[in-house]
Amino acid sequence: MTFTLAMLPPQQDATASWPGRLAQAVPGLRVLRPDTAEEAADALREADAAYGALPAELLRHAGRLRWLQAPQAGPPPGFYHRGLVEHPVQVTNMRDTYTDHVAAHTLALVLALARNVPRYVRDQAAARWEPDWDPGAVLALAETSALVVGVGAVGAEVRRLLEAFGTRVVGVDARRTGPGILPADRLDDLLPEADLVILTVPHTPQTEGLMDAGRLALLKPSAYLVNVGRGAIVRLDDLVAALEAGRLRGAALDVFETEPLPASHPLWQRTDVLLTPHVAGSGPHADERRFAVLLENARRFAEGRDLVNVVDKEQWF
Structure with a gap:
């Protein structure tokens, strides 16, 4: 299946290579990496999937969106706002990566x-x-x-x-x-x-x-x-x-x-x-483990299979 994935800002330097790697590994995948909120809104109008956070002001542009990959195992407060919970988009997270x-x-x-x-x-x-x-x-x-x-x-x-x-x-x-x-x-x-x-x-x-x-x-x-x-x-x-x-x-x-x-x-x-200042998850291989979850779900999404790490949006995990 051909689909478009938007990697939403702000992005870490560690994810700069991800669009190319994803596109190479998943046939039919087109990856957009907008840098600004305005560019993100444009990207979401054509995106079937997204990586990042979707606040209410961006979510209203996501008419096609069916899958959102959260960048963390436990996203920050406000990530699961009422609009996202009520939206039909399926959310997955990064649990078990650290x-x-x-x-x-x-x-x-x-x-x-x-x-x-x-x-x-x-x-x-x-x-x-x-x-x-x-x-x-x-x-x-x-x-x-x-x-x-x-x-x-x-x-x-x-x-x-x-x-x-x-x-x-x-x-x-x-x-x-x-x-x-x-x-x-x-x-x-x-x-x-x-x-x-x-x-x-x-x-x-x-x-x-x-x-x-x-x-x-x-x-x-x-x-x-x-x-x-x-x-x-x-x-x-x-x-x-x-x-x-x-x-x-x-x-x-x-x-x-x-x-x-x-x-x-x-x-x-x-x-x-x-x-300690919220560093329990720090350690080697974290970025590659997160990429592996995103890649696995991108492959599954393209093939119409069940995604991993699916979240109950009402419960936030």
């Missing part, structure tokens, strides 16, 4: 918390030698109960890595079932039992504000919270209040409600918190 990177980063955060590394990093910066020999300062992973919230590709890999340390891991998930995976409505029952709560869920209407004051109050005071999912899942004001009140042992966050996290935010100064 599972190994996010899982490794998650384990790095967990190990850092378990061995009191945030405190020692601050001691190093101050040239301060103060070893803590209190056994309670260390979280023994082989004696730890972990709750993984969201057992998709990342959550499943985090579970596998934790189990290698002897950690007992239970997961909750809204879609998946299996040994050790319970329905999402069991979350409140499981939170009080966990020494370590790891959030890997996407940002959806159901997960926005999932960890608020009420749920943070369910955690035991000795528990740690780790968020590598999306920033909107954890209410930061409620997290700060819980830490200040001693209702939580510590936290590690790679994602935040507001990004960049303001320099004045109290989390920066806390010795019981470890922060």
